Amino acid sequence: MKATAIAGANIALIKYWGNRDDALRLPMNGSIALTLDRLTTTTTVAFDGDLERDLIQLDAVEPHHEAHARVATHLDRIRRLAGEERWGRVVSRSNFPSGVGLAASASGFAALTLAASSALGLELEERELTSLARLGSGSAARSMLGGFVEWVAGSSHEDSYAYQLAPPDHWALCDCVAVVGETPKPVGSADGHRLAATSPLQVARVRQVELDIEPMRQAIRERDLPQLGSLMERDALSMHAVMMTSDPSLFYWTPATVAVMTAVRRWRMEGLGAWFTIDAGPNVHVLVPEEESDEAAARLRGIEGVQRVIQARSGPGARLSDEHLV
Numbered sequence: 001m002k003a004t005a006i007a008g009a010n011i012a013l014i015k016y017w018g019n020r021d022d023a024l025r026l027p028m029n030g031s032i033a034l035t036l037d038r039l040t041t042t043t044t045v046a047f048d049g050d051l052e053r054d055l056i057q058l059d060a061v062e063p064h065h066e067a068h069a070r071v072a073t074h075l076d077r078i079r080r081l082a083g084e085e086r087w088g089r090v091v092s093r094s095n096f097p098s099g100v101g102l103a104a105s106a107s108g109f110a111a112l113t114l115a116a117s118s119a120l121g122l123e124l125e126e127r128e129l130t131s132l133a134r135l136g137s138g139s140a141a142r143s144m145l146g147g148f149v150e151w152v153a154g155s156s157h158e159d160s161y162a163y164q165l166a167p168p169d170h171w172a173l174c175d176c177v178a179v180v181g182e183t184p185k186p187v188g189s190a191d192g193h194r195l196a197a198t199s200p201l202q203v204a205r206v207r208q209v210e211l212d213i214e215p216m217r218q219a220i221r222e223r224d225l226p227q228l229g230s231l232m233e234r235d236a237l238s239m240h241a242v243m244m245t246s247d248p249s250l251f252y253w254t255p256a257t258v259a260v261m262t263a264v265r266r267w268r269m270e271g272l273g274a275w276f277t278i279d280a281g282p283n284v285h286v287l288v289p290e291e292e293s294d295e296a297a298a299r300l301r302g303i304e305g306v307q308r309v310i311q312a313r314s315g316p317g318a319r320l321s322d323e324h325l326v
């Protein structure tokens with residue numbers, strides 16, 4: 001009645017921003033991401049007849065009401081599938097800061113989904129697991145799988161799922177994450193998705209993403225970094241344009257964010273194969289070929305405002321572990 005799972009964060013190359021159905025987390029558009037090896041969440045779930053409520057510990061603290069309810073609601077979904085009534089103990093640890101746009105909800109809900117469903121002996125297909133994880137956090141659907149992953153938007157719970165486009169070893173890319181701020185963001189993704197529709201740019205963005213999905217698949221298939229990079233940069237900027245022009249406006253960048261973006265474009269002119277993307281936070285993910293990653297990381301460290309650089313590579317999907325946290 002106990003299981004532990006590990007899942008990696010993922011960086012979206014084509015982003016998810018805005019839902020057509022918030023409750024079911026059915027996104028406005030499909031998205032494509034790379035699952036990462038170094039940024040992981042480990043979660044143990046134990047169902048126990050002696051408990052009188054769900055006990056949840058995230059990064060050594062009991063989460064505030066809203067975060068607690070989000071995890072408990074996800075446990076309820078999984079309990080319902082298994083016909084289980086016992087309360088659960090959840091202990092979860094991430095090896096990176098959460099709430100700063102480094103996708104802790106993706107790795108967190110992917111690990112929670114696999115740990116809870118395994119603890120209850122549910123035998124779900126891979127596709128069903130990705131849809132289930134999606135209900136906890138949209139981007140968690142992608143973290144269930146390794147390497148390059150597409151989340152198909154779909155129009156119902158069953159047909160909004162993720163599948164692997166290419167395994168982790170398909171292409172040796174490195175994500176150099178330039179961490180420029182580690183304070184939790186004022187507006188989290190869940191609230192941000194609700195604001196997307198208030199931006200006059202959202203309709204144009206969704207239309208563009210529909211056109212960009214196939215060229216992005218092709219860039220991955222053919223390991224074409226300039227094509228992947230130019231689609232990825234434009235998509236990140238278009239998502240941030242939607243954020244900035246929603247009502248109320250969301251603005252995640254700091255001067256260091258802009259300094260990194262500007263530097264990456266300059267380095268490219270000088271021959272470095274580096275391209276950036278940014279999630280819902282100030283930190284900049286710089287994608288480079290593996291052999292150029294030390295050079296890119298060293299250059300990033302030299303930019304004022306960059307506190308540290310995490311070099312992550314393509315990683316596996318969510319998996320079980322014998323090392324329980326409780």
Ligand code: DP6
Pocket residue numbers: 011012014015016017025031103105106136137138139140189190191193278279280
């Ligand atoms: C900007 O998956 O964190 O990182 O479904 O509400 O948990 P919820 O949102 P979340 O949104 C991710 C937004 C993003 C882009 C992306 O990862 O595709």
